[in-house]
Amino acid sequence: MSGGFLTLEGVRKEFKGKLAVDRFDLEVAPGEFVSFLGPSGCGKTTTLRMVAGFEHPSAGTVRLAGKDVTFAKPNERNIGMVFQSYALFPNMTVAGNIGFGLRVRKESAAARERRVAELLELIHLPDKGKSYPYELSGGQQQRVALARALAIRPQLLLLDEPLSALDAKIRVELRSEIRRIQRELGITTIYVTHDQEEALSLSDRIVVMSAGQMEQVGTPFEIYNFPKTSFVAAFVGTLNQLHCTVADAGSGAVAFNGQTIRVGSPIQFAKGTRVLMMLRPEELHLGEEGGDNRLSGKVDTVTFLGGVVRVRVGLGDSNLTLDILNERTLRLPTVGEQQTLSFPPHACWVMAEN
Amino acid sequence: MTISTAPAPLAAGPPVSAAPARGSRLWSWLAFLVVALYFVLPLVATFYWSLRAEKGVLGFEAYRKLFADANFLPAFSESIVNAVLAIFLSLLIIVPTAYWVTLRLPGLRPVVEFITLLPFVIPAVVLVFGLIRLYGRPPLLLTATYGSSRVVLVCVYAAISFPYMFRSVDNGLRAMDVRGLTEAAQGLGAGWGTILRKVIFPNLRVALLSGALLTFAIVIGELTIALFMAQHTLGPYMAELTRSKVYEPSAMAIVAFAITWAAMGMIAYISRERKQM
Amino acid sequence: MGGAQRPPQRRLGQWFGVLPFFVFSSLFLIGPTLILAYRSFEAPQGGLTLDNYRQLTSELVLNAYGMSVRISLTTALVGGLFGFLLAWAVSMGGLPRPFRSITTTFSGVASNFAGVPLAAAFIFTLGRIGLVTALFKVFGIDLYETGFSLYSFLGLSLVYLYFQIPLMVLVVLPALDGLKRDWREAAENLGATPGQYWRYVALPVLLPSILGTMILLFGNSFGAHATAYALTGGLFTLGTLLIGQQISGDVLHNPGLGYAVAMGMVMIMALSILIYSLLQRRSERWLG
Numbered sequence: 081m082s083g084g085f086l087t088l089e090g091v092r093k094e095f096k097g098k099l100a101v102d103r104f105d106l107e108v109a110p111g112e113f114v115s116f117l118g119p120s121g122c123g124k125t126t127t128l129r130m131v132a133g134f135e136h137p138s139a140g141t142v143r144l145a146g147k148d149v150t151f152a153k154p155n156e157r158n159i160g161m162v163f164q165s166y167a168l169f170p171n172m173t174v175a176g177n178i179g180f181g182l183r184v185r186k187e188s189a190a191a192r193e194r195r196v197a198e199l200l201e202l203i204h205l206p207d208k209g210k211s212y213p214y215e216l217s218g219g220q221q222q223r224v225a226l227a228r229a230l231a232i233r234p235q236l237l238l239l240d241e242p243l244s245a246l247d248a249k250i251r252v253e254l255r256s257e258i259r260r261i262q263r264e265l266g267i268t269t270i271y272v273t274h275d276q277e278e279a280l281s282l283s284d285r286i287v288v289m290s291a292g293q294m295e296q297v298g299t300p301f302e303i304y305n306f307p308k309t310s311f312v313a314a315f316v317g318t319l320n321q322l323h324c325t326v327a328d329a330g331s332g333a334v335a336f337n338g339q340t341i342r343v344g345s346p347i348q349f350a351k352g353t354r355v356l357m358m359l360r361p362e363e364l365h366l367g368e369e370g371g372d373n374r375l376s377g378k379v380d381t382v383t384f385l386g387g388v389v390r391v392r393v394g395l396g397d398s399n400l401t402l403d404i405l406n407e408r409t410l411r412l413p414t415v416g417e418q419q420t421l422s423f424p425p426h427a428c429w430v431m432a433e434n
Numbered sequence: 435m436t437i438s439t440a441p442a443p444l445a446a447g448p449p450v451s452a453a454p455a456r457g458s459r460l461w462s463w464l465a466f467l468v469v470a471l472y473f474v475l476p477l478v479a480t481f482y483w484s485l486r487a488e489k490g491v492l493g494f495e496a497y498r499k500l501f502a503d504a505n506f507l508p509a510f511s512e513s514i515v516n517a518v519l520a521i522f523l524s525l526l527i528i529v530p531t532a533y534w535v536t537l538r539l540p541g542l543r544p545v546v547e548f549i550t551l552l553p554f555v556i557p558a559v560v561l562v563f564g565l566i567r568l569y570g571r572p573p574l575l576l577t578a579t580y581g582s583s584r585v586v587l588v589c590v591y592a593a594i595s596f597p598y599m600f601r602s603v604d605n606g607l608r609a610m611d612v613r614g615l616t617e618a619a620q621g622l623g624a625g626w627g628t629i630l631r632k633v634i635f636p637n638l639r640v641a642l643l644s645g646a647l648l649t650f651a652i653v654i655g656e657l658t659i660a661l662f663m664a665q666h667t668l669g670p671y672m673a674e675l676t677r678s679k680v681y682e683p684s685a686m687a688i689v690a691f692a693i694t695w696a697a698m699g700m701i702a703y704i705s706r707e708r709k710q711m
Numbered sequence: 712m713g714g715a716q717r718p719p720q721r722r723l724g725q726w727f728g729v730l731p732f733f734v735f736s737s738l739f740l741i742g743p744t745l746i747l748a749y750r751s752f753e754a755p756q757g758g759l760t761l762d763n764y765r766q767l768t769s770e771l772v773l774n775a776y777g778m779s780v781r782i783s784l785t786t787a788l789v790g791g792l793f794g795f796l797l798a799w800a801v802s803m804g805g806l807p808r809p810f811r812s813i814t815t816t817f818s819g820v821a822s823n824f825a826g827v828p829l830a831a832a833f834i835f836t837l838g839r840i841g842l843v844t845a846l847f848k849v850f851g852i853d854l855y856e857t858g859f860s861l862y863s864f865l866g867l868s869l870v871y872l873y874f875q876i877p878l879m880v881l882v883v884l885p886a887l888d889g890l891k892r893d894w895r896e897a898a899e900n901l902g903a904t905p906g907q908y909w910r911y912v913a914l915p916v917l918l919p920s921i922l923g924t925m926i927l928l929f930g931n932s933f934g935a936h937a938t939a940y941a942l943t944g945g946l947f948t949l950g951t952l953l954i955g956q957q958i959s960g961d962v963l964h965n966p967g968l969g970y971a972v973a974m975g976m977v978m979i980m981a982l983s984i985l986i987y988s989l990l991q992r993r994s995e996r997w998l999g
Contacts, residue, residue, distance in 0.1 A: 134896055154899040161900045167893035170997035171915040180911070181901035214996060232901055462804025465796040466814075469876065472793075473821060476832040476873070479842035483835045527731050534728035542729060549732075552740045555981045557934030559951045560973045563958050564743025567750065586739075593739040651823045657937035662958050672827035673941050676834070683831040690828035691820070698819040702812070 084143075085110040085268050086131070086236060091140035093126055100126045101292045104140070108270065113262055115271045115279040118289035119315070124272045127289075128238055131270065132161050145235055160229030164241040166221045168213040174200070174224050175209035181232035199227040202261060219250040226258065230265065237262070237269040243278065255282060276316045280304060288312045310431050313358055320359045320400045323433065326351050334430065337396055341373050344426035354433045361390065363427035364402035366413060371424030375400070379413045393419055477691065484684035496685035503682070505671055513668035516584070517653040520591035521646045524599045527592065529642070532603040533634060536612050550600040553593065558658040565590065566662060583663045590659055595649035602648070606641025607634075644701045651697040655690055744977065751970035763971035771963065772953070772972055779933055779950035781864060786871040787928040793872070794879020795921060802887045815884065818877035825874045830941035833870045837861045862943050870942060871932050878931060879924055886920035889998030916997055923990030930983035934976065950976055 084107025091104040101123040108114050116124035129135045131142060133154035142150045149157055168177050178199050179192040187195075200206050203223040213221055222242055229237060239258070243251045259282050262269050273279050279286050280300040288295040288303060288311070296308045307313035314321075324334035324341065329350060332343040334357050341357060349355055368374060377395040388403040391413055400421060404410065413419055487495035500506055535543050553561075569576035569586060577583045612634070619629045635642075657669035672690070676683040754760040766772070801811040836843050837854070838861050844854050860866050890913055898908040936951035945952050954976065956962040957969035 132896075132900060134899075154896070155902045155904060157900075158902070159900065161897070163893045163897060165891065165893050167891065167897040169894060169897070169912050169916070171912065180898070180903070183911070184898075184901065184903040184907050228897075228901065459805035462800035462806050465793075465800040465804070466806060466810065469793055469797045472876075473817065473873070475843060476836040479836040480832040482842055527735055530728045531732040539726075539729065546729070546732065549736045549740065551984065552736070552744075554930070555984050556740065556744055556977055557936060557951055557954075557980060559934075559936040559954045559958075560747065560976055561740070561743055563954060563969075563973050564745075564747045565739070566958065568743050568746045589735070589739050593735065596736075596740075648823075655826055655828060657826050657941065658955075661940070662955070669827060669937070672831070676827060676831050676941060677944065684835050687828040687831040687835070691824060691832075694824050695820045698816060698823065701819065702816045 084108055085112075085145060086270075087141075087143040088127070088131070089141045089143070091127065091130060091137045091142065093123070093130060093135060094138045099292050101130070101137075104294060106287060106294075106297065108268060110268055111266045113259070113269045113271065113282060113284045115273055115283040115286045116289055117273055117276060117279040117286050117316070118295075119274055121291075122289040123292040124274075124287075124289050125240055128240055128270060128272045131236070132159055132238055133157050158232065158234055159236045159238060160232060160234030161238040162222070162225045162229050162240065162242045164244055166213075166218075166225040166245075168221055168225060168228070170213055172212075173209065174205070174211050174213070174216070177213070177224055178209075178228045178231050180228065185232070195231055199231055202230070202264075203227045203257075218246050219254055222246065222254060223257070226261070230261070230267070235268070237267050239269065239271045241272055241274070244273070244275070251278075258282065280316070288315065290315070310356065313431070318361050318401060320361065320364070322357045322359075322395075322398055322400070324355055324357045324430075326353045326355055326430075332425070336375070339375065341375075341428065342425035343428045343430055344424075345429075347430050349430070349432065355430045356433050357428055357430055359400070359423060359428050361401045361403040364400060364421050364423045366391070366402070366404065366419055366421065368420055368422050370422035371427070372422075373425060373428070374420055374422050376418060376420040379415050379417050379419055382413055382415060384412075393421060477688075480684045480687050480691075483681060484688050487681035487685075494685075496681040497689075500682045500685045500689070503675075505666075509666055509668050509671035512666065513654050516588050516591060516667060517650050519588045520595060520653055521649050523588065523592040524595045524649060525642060525646065528596065528599045528603055528645075529634075529638070530630075532600060532607055533612065533630070536604070536607045537616060546600070550596040553595075553597055558594070558656075559662075561590065561594075562659045562662045565659075577663065580664075584665060587660060587663055587665055587667075591649075591653045591656065595645070595653065598648045598652070599645040602641045602645035603638060606638045609641075610637045640704050643704055647697040647701050651694050654693060747970050747973050747977075751967065751974045753967055753970075755965070755967060760967075763965070763967040764975075766965065766968045767971055767975055769968075772968070774948050775950045775953040775972075776975070778864065778948050782868050782871060782949070783929045783932040785864075785868050786875045786932045787925045789868070790872050790875030790928050791879050791921065791925040794876045794924075795883055797876065798880045798883045798887055802884060803890075814880060818880045820877075822874050822877040822881060825935065826937035827941040829870060829873055830938050833861060833866075833873075833942070837866065837869065862947065867939060867942065867947070867949075870938060871935065874938075875928050875932060879928060882924040882927065883917075883920060886917055886994060886998060890916065917994075919990040919997070920994040923987045923994065926983045926990070927987045930980050930987070933983070934980050 086106075086108040088104050088106045091101060092099070093101040104123075104127055106114070116127060118124050126135060130137050131144075133149070133152055133156075136151055140150070141148055144157065144159070169180065172180065175193075175196045178196045182192045182195060196209060197206075200209055203226060205220060205223060205227075208216065208220065208224075213224070216224065222245075225242070226239075242258070243254055246254065255278060258271075271279070271282060280303070283300055285297060285299055286303050287297050290311050296303060296312045298306070303312060303316055307316065313319050322336050322341075324336045326347050326349050327333040327335040327340055329347045332346050334341050334343060334347070334355060336357065343357065347355070364370065375395060377393040377400070380392040380394045380399060382392075383390040384406075387406055389406055389410070389412060390401060390403055392399050392401050402421065484496045485492040485494070487493070487499060531546060535546050556564075565586060566577065568574060576586050615633050615637070616629055619633050624632070655669050655672060656667070657673055660667045660669045661673065672683070672686055675686055751763050752759045752761070754762060767776075797814065800806055801814045833841075835841055837859075838844065839855060841861075847854050861870070894912055894916075895908055898912050899905075903911065934951065936955060939945075939947060939949050939952055940955060943952070945955050950972070953962070954969070954973050957972065961969065963969050963972070
């Protein structure tokens with residue numbers, strides 16, 4: 081039924097009666113970079129392990145390049161995988177690790193050596209071939225793990241939280257490294273992470289998962305700006321939520337603390353329904369220039385984050401968080417001062433209260 | 435000298451992965467059963483014999499005879515006293531040493547570790563050989579009387595418990611933050627004695643008990659050193675019994691096995707308790 | 712604390728905590744060994760000599776050492792093999808969970824169940840009146856007619872395995888636990904069969920630990936005295952028993968040679984413990 085390079089159809093996994101993944105349908109195009117994003121225990125790693133062949137689905141099929149591989153053995157799939165723990169073999173050198181897949185494929189020593197040298201070049205560690213894993217830093221180990229997975233010229237690359245054990249700085253560095261290598265080789269890639277920033281910055285498409293279910297599939301732009309469920313909205317990025325009542329469904333207006341807030345489009349809920357009005361911090365502005373909607377409140381906290389300044393403004397029982405881009409001429413708001421906030425109607429959207 | 439190890443506390447083990455193939459499970463059963471048979475058969479045979487002392491019936495006659503033997507209880511109680519004394523002596527020496535080495539003289543650690551390993555390197559029969567040569571004649575005549583020999587014996591038992599005791603205490607100290615606890619106690623005005631007594635000891639209880647029980651299991655039936663130092667303890671008594679009697683040795687072996695089992699079982703139990711805390 | 716200068720009496724006080732340890736060790740471990748070492752270089756008429764060590768090649772000594780080496784090698788290899796198999800079976804072979812704790816606790820007991828009671832237990836099993844001997848007779852086989860004896864190389868080896876196998880189990884189990892599931896999966900993922908995984912990854916990673924433990928087993932059996940003494944009354948040809956005979960009655964007719972025999976024993980033990988700890992260190996670095 082599909083033209084996807086990797087296709088998962090109605091995939092479901094139960095562990096001793098506990099549902100880990102359910103109704104998972106996905107088509108991945110050749111060369112595409114897809115992330116599975118969600119909190120721990122959401123089923124993203126289980127799904128990845130089913131693709132790799134370490135777990136068998138309780139129902140559904142997994143197809144790779146047109147072949148049903150649902151129950152194929154892991155060592156017959158030709159899929160490269162990078163583990164969270166790196167899983168480098170401690171008894172082998174870096175070269176031995178990278179060449180391992182070729183060794184078990186009985187490729188000649190010369191071909192192996194060439195390929196290893198090629199990959200060491202690719203990961204920018206040309207002279208670490210003779211080192212042992214324990215002599216490398218975490219970041220270097222992760223690169224070697226990547227090279228090892230790529231050495232077998234896999235049809236598909238799987239990355240299971242590959243950066244979560246590393247320092248923030250190396251994480252960002254390796255992130256772009258992974259993306260560069262992926263583009264260079266044009267390899268279809270699935271990337272599992274709980275870090276939304278990673279998913280947003282790396283992926284062509286993101287699958288957001290929660291409690292074994294797919295919440296939404298879309299490009300980073302769609303996921304961030306047009307979340308379909310409140311889970312996605314809250315999990316990806318920082319989000320303001322205000323409890324409102326629908327004032328005028330047709331023209332798109334809600335009431336909050338007696339004030340009217342205009343929403344960009346018509347509302348699908350009847351007048352008087354309690355709803356959540358949502359809004360990203362970067363859409364809010366201090367002062368009156370930010371748009372037609374205005375609210376005022378008292379500054380709660382001011383957090384200087386470097387590139388941006390995060391300000392929380394209290395509005396009675398609720399509060400709003402807004403981000404201001406930092407500039408050297410910026411006048412920082414002070415805690416306790418009264419401020420007016422403004423934002424445009426098209427920045428707001430409405431969801432059912434849960 | 436036999437090297438021995440306490441059962442490791444129940445490890446959480448590696449995460450349970452997909453069940454192994456049926457073939458490998460079959461092999462596991464086979465390996466387990468073969469080895470289990472080898473280990474159980476001598477116990478069964480010994481137990482069977484221990485029940486047969488009375489003609490025609492199965493009963494506990496052998497055990498009754500063993501305990502009625504005029505030499506058994508004195509030897510047994512002497513061995514218990516020796517073991518307990520050796521344990522206290524060993525604790526008295528090892529606890530401050532391990533504590534000092536962890537906290538104040540870390541440079542000495544390799545030396546101390548090396549010395550505590552010596553009982554593995556020097557076989558008991560060689561050790562007793564040296565003891566007899568060193569203390570068997572003036573100027574260090576310590577083996578002249580039964581009593582003074584006994585003192586030497588207890589001291590040697592304490593020394594051969596060093597490997598177990600040191601490792602146990604050292605692991606215990608590593609598991610807790612000695613420096614942090616000590617500094618916190620000092621900050622609150624506690625002196626060294628108070629720190630050792632009120633802070634370190636209670637936190638080491640499991641480690642100390644394990645070390646003590648293991649020492650007990652090793653020392654209680656020790657033969658070689660006691661034999662050549664002509665001590666009337668359990669080891670030489672049991673050796674003599676095995677040579678001279680028919681049924682009692684089986685009862686004796688079962689009793690010895692039960693004692694070892696009790697000591698090891700207690701170690702496993704207290705370290706499991708600890709884990710759950 | 713942390714001041715640059717410490718008062719001198721404080722520095723002496725530092726040593727006070729470890730002093731008893733050093734004194735005690737010198738008196739009861741190091742001293743006795745050193746005196747044997749010294750005497751082993753002493754000539755019968757006084758003066759220092761290497762003669763005693765040269766005489767280690769005499770037939771009596773070589774036979775005793777040879778038997779010790781044979782038994783130790785055999786029980787280290789066989790005990791190592793079965794101990795490893797058992798450890799593998801209870802840790803990753805798919806046996807029910809409780810088998811593991813039963814095995815570790817029992818191994819703790821059995822590895823300490825050496826000496827007289829062990830010898831007695833085997834006499835009741837495989838001695839002339841032993842239960843298993845009797846069982847064989849029921850099937851028409853007289854074990855002792857076939858040349859088997861509990862008081863022989865084979866018999867003694869069988870007895871020693873009773874503490875060798877458990878020791879192997881206890882030392883190798885943590886190493887097996889150290890094998891990460893990710894390694895197996897990574898190997899499989901790269902195309903390796905389970906056999907290739909064991910050949911290229913698991914066994915090489917475990918090898919230092921397995922080898923090291925087998926060497927430990929070798930030393931463990933090499934220095935064992937009590938079990939052999941209890942079994943044979945001390946009259947068997949064996950390194951430790953020879954030393955025992957020398958203590959009681961100078962069977963070598965040369966005290967100096969006796970000391971050399973004892974020191975030879977210590978050296979072999981020291982060597983095996985040394986190799987063991989070197990291999991163990993490597994293993995820890997890998998499995999850490």
